Amino acid sequence: MKSDPRLHNRTPIALLKLLMSPTASQAETLTSSVEQGARTVLATQIFSQLISIASLALLLRWIAPAEYGLLAAVTPALMLPRMFAALGTSAATVQRHAITSDETSAIFWLQLAASMVAALITAACGPWLAWQLSEPRLALLCYALAGSTIAGSLGATHLAILERELKLVALSRVRLLAQLAGAVAAIAVAYQKPTAAALVAQQYGELLTLSIGGWLVTRWRPAWPRFSRSHTTLAQFSGLTSLAQVIFYVAQNLHLLLLPLLLPENFRTALGLYTQAYNLMLKPVLLVTSPLTSVLLAGISRAREARHDPSPVVARLFRMTAILLFPVASGTFATAMELMPLLGGSNWKTAGTILAILAPVILVQGMLNLAAYVMMAYSRLVVLVAMSLVSLVMLVQSALLALWATNISFSAGDEALEATIRLAMVTSVVTCLVIAPPQLWLMLQSTGLSARTILLPLLRPLRAAVIMGAIVMLARSVLLRFDTLGDLARLSILVPLGVALYLLLAWPDVRWLRGILAGGLTSTVSDEKPTPKIPTSKRRK
Numbered sequence: 001m002k003s004d005p006r007l008h009n010r011t012p013i014a015l016l017k018l019l020m021s022p023t024a025s026q027a028e029t030l031t032s033s034v035e036q037g038a039r040t041v042l043a044t045q046i047f048s049q050l051i052s053i054a055s056l057a058l059l060l061r062w063i064a065p066a067e068y069g070l071l072a073a074v075t076p077a078l079m080l081p082r083m084f085a086a087l088g089t090s091a092a093t094v095q096r097h098a099i100t101s102d103e104t105s106a107i108f109w110l111q112l113a114a115s116m117v118a119a120l121i122t123a124a125c126g127p128w129l130a131w132q133l134s135e136p137r138l139a140l141l142c143y144a145l146a147g148s149t150i151a152g153s154l155g156a157t158h159l160a161i162l163e164r165e166l167k168l169v170a171l172s173r174v175r176l177l178a179q180l181a182g183a184v185a186a187i188a189v190a191y192q193k194p195t196a197a198a199l200v201a202q203q204y205g206e207l208l209t210l211s212i213g214g215w216l217v218t219r220w221r222p223a224w225p226r227f228s229r230s231h232t233t234l235a236q237f238s239g240l241t242s243l244a245q246v247i248f249y250v251a252q253n254l255h256l257l258l259l260p261l262l263l264p265e266n267f268r269t270a271l272g273l274y275t276q277a278y279n280l281m282l283k284p285v286l287l288v289t290s291p292l293t294s295v296l297l298a299g300i301s302r303a304r305e306a307r308h309d310p311s312p313v314v315a316r317l318f319r320m321t322a323i324l325l326f327p328v329a330s331g332t333f334a335t336a337m338e339l340m341p342l343l344g345g346s347n348w349k350t351a352g353t354i355l356a357i358l359a360p361v362i363l364v365q366g367m368l369n370l371a372a373y374v375m376m377a378y379s380r381l382v383v384l385v386a387m388s389l390v391s392l393v394m395l396v397q398s399a400l401l402a403l404w405a406t407n408i409s410f411s412a413g414d415e416a417l418e419a420t421i422r423l424a425m426v427t428s429v430v431t432c433l434v435i436a437p438p439q440l441w442l443m444l445q446s447t448g449l450s451a452r453t454i455l456l457p458l459l460r461p462l463r464a465a466v467i468m469g470a471i472v473m474l475a476r477s478v479l480l481r482f483d484t485l486g487d488l489a490r491l492s493i494l495v496p497l498g499v500a501l502y503l504l505l506a507w508p509d510v511r512w513l514r515g516i517l518a519g520g521l522t523s524t525v526s527d528e529k530p531t532p533k534i535p536t537s538k539r540r541k
Contacts, residue, residue: 044172048179049287053343055183060276060344062194065351069272070196073133073260074141076253077125081118082149083246086111086156099164101223108157108222115153119146133260133267141196148203155211158218167217174213182206241381247388248372251395252365253278255423258399262419274420277340277354284328285366292317293373314374315454316516321366322458323509327502329362330469334476335494338487350417357424363462364436371443378447387443391435398430399423464506472498 126142129135162171185205190198250257255274260267332339333356340352375384444451472494479490503510 044169044176045287045290048172048176049283051176051179051183052283055187056276056280057343059186059190059198060348062190063196063198064194064269065272065276065347066268067194067196067272068199068276069268069270070135070137070141071199072256072271072275073135073267074126074129074138074145075275076256077129077142078122078145078149079249079253080246081121082115082152083249084242085114085118085149085153086242086245101220102226104157104161104220105222105224106226109224111153111156112150115149118149122146122149129260135268137196141200144197144200145203148200148207151204151211152207153211155214157222158214158220159210161218161220162214170217174210174217177213178206178209181209241376244372244376244381244384244388247385247392251388251392254395254399254427255420258423259420270417270420273348273351273417274354274424276344276348277351277424278358280340280343281332281355281358281362282365284325284332285362285369288321288324289366289369292321292370310377311449311453314449315457318367318370318454319457319461319509320513320516321370323461323506323513325362325366326458326461326465327468327498327506329359330465331472331495331498332356332362333359334469334472334498335491338491338494342487342491354420354424357421357428360428360432364432364440367440367458368436368443371440374447374449375443380446383446384443387439391439394435395427395430398426398434461506461509464502464509467505468498468501471501 123143123146126139129142130137130139159171159174162168162174182202182205186198186202189201255271255278259271259274336356336359337349337352340355341349344351372384375381440455441451444454475497476490476494479485479493
């Protein structure tokens with residue numbers, strides 16, 4: 001069935017009204033259009049990750065871990081001002097029920113001005129970092145990267161408009177093209193000069209392409225700003241959103257702050273290994289959750305305004321994420337020692353140990369990301385900021401205590417690598433066992449959703465993933481006895497074994513997921529009780 005082209009440019013409110021329409025043909029047409037868009041977004045996202053992994057494997061073999069460590073050392077000086085400059089305006093643009101053209105223009109100019117200030121802050125941090133860490137190249141990196149914040153802000157509002165209008169196919173294509181441009185730029189520079197300069201080129205290639213693509217795809221153009229009192233509520237939401245995002249970033253990237261300060265003489269290689277292992281751990285999380293967060297924020301906000309119950313869709317999104325990510329976490333834990341050297345070569349073997357230790361974080365990080373966007377959609381930003389602060393304090397205390405208890409000599413050679421391994425252990429244990437369970441429960445309960453209803457169905461795929469991982473690890477221990485088998489040969493045996501085991505152990509959940517992907521999030525699957533429809537008279541009330 002072909003989708004109706006009239007649906008493609010509808011706002012979320014128009015789509016929601018059509019969904020609530022009693023006309024069956026309209027609902028069927030909408031479902032077909034949404035499903036077609038969802039499949040395109042998923043295919044684009046998978047292709048995006050393939051490009052990312054292929055370019056990463058090539059760059060890891062050309063660029064030494066120490067060069068990645070240099071970039072990681074300046075990343076906080078780049079990202080923290082950039083996130084404050086974003087002002088949370090993208091989330092505010094998507095979340096609001098109605099937003100005028102004047103408000104959108106004000107967001108654009110305010111964000112552009114803030115990005116210029118952020119660029120100056122990044123540049124100013126360069127000399128201090130170079131002096132603090134005794135590495136003159138850090139100043140040059142800060143100067144070079146400062147302008148990338150401005151490059152990204154030029155199209156941020158346009159991309160937020162695409163999210164608000166749920167034009168996810170166009171948005172995914174722009175992001176895919178930007179990622180490809182960044183990868184080509186990095187590879188071209190690395191071929192001539194395999195240093196951190198290639199990673200700088202990757203930033204500019206991706207951000208400039210994103211901004212240009214946003215302007216080309218979106219018809220909206222900013223007018224000269226006219227600020228009014230109506231912008232106060234928007235500014236409050238944006239400020240709290242920005243603060244929550246900054247706290248989340250610091251908590252997730254604590255290693256970028258601690259390792260250079262605690263290991264000033266040996267930070268480059270250790271930080272490069274840790275950062276790339278951490279980024280590789282996050283790739284499956286972003287692959288699964290990135291297409292869903294835009295739908296969550298816009299969809300829940302619109303549904304609540306129309307007095308529609310969004311909880312069934314939220315529960316299904318959490319279950320989808322668990323079914324997809326739990327086996328990835330278990331499989332990564334079992335095969336990381338083969339995966340990282342296969343991607344980057346022998347220089348990255350230690351990163352395999354770090355990746356294996358961090359792999360359990362995949363179990364909870366996707367859930368935490370989704371829960372944070374649910375809270376944004378429900379405007380529970382004060383609670384979100386408070387929870388984020390508590391998590392950050394717990395992680396900082398645990399990391400500092402672990403590093404202090406080991407009595408590390410920060411000037412010694414290999415002990416810098418030992419510090420990264422201990423930091424990975426603390427991050428994994430505290431995040432998975434101490435922070436995530438109560439925080440997930442409280443985040444969902446604070447929105448009025450039933451945490452029990454959403455989280456309990458996740459236990460079955462979790463159990464299947466744990467059993468699968470244990471069997472794969474046992475098989476790996478057997479394969480290690482054969483010296484003739486290399487990393488690629490072991491992975492070619494272990495990965496199909498893990499997939500087959502998970503399909504067998506979690507078949508009811510896999511069958512449910514297949515039905516959801518085939519029929520859309522609004523479909524009813526055989527092992528679910530259908531959600532009762534609200535009578536039209538009650539719904540209008």
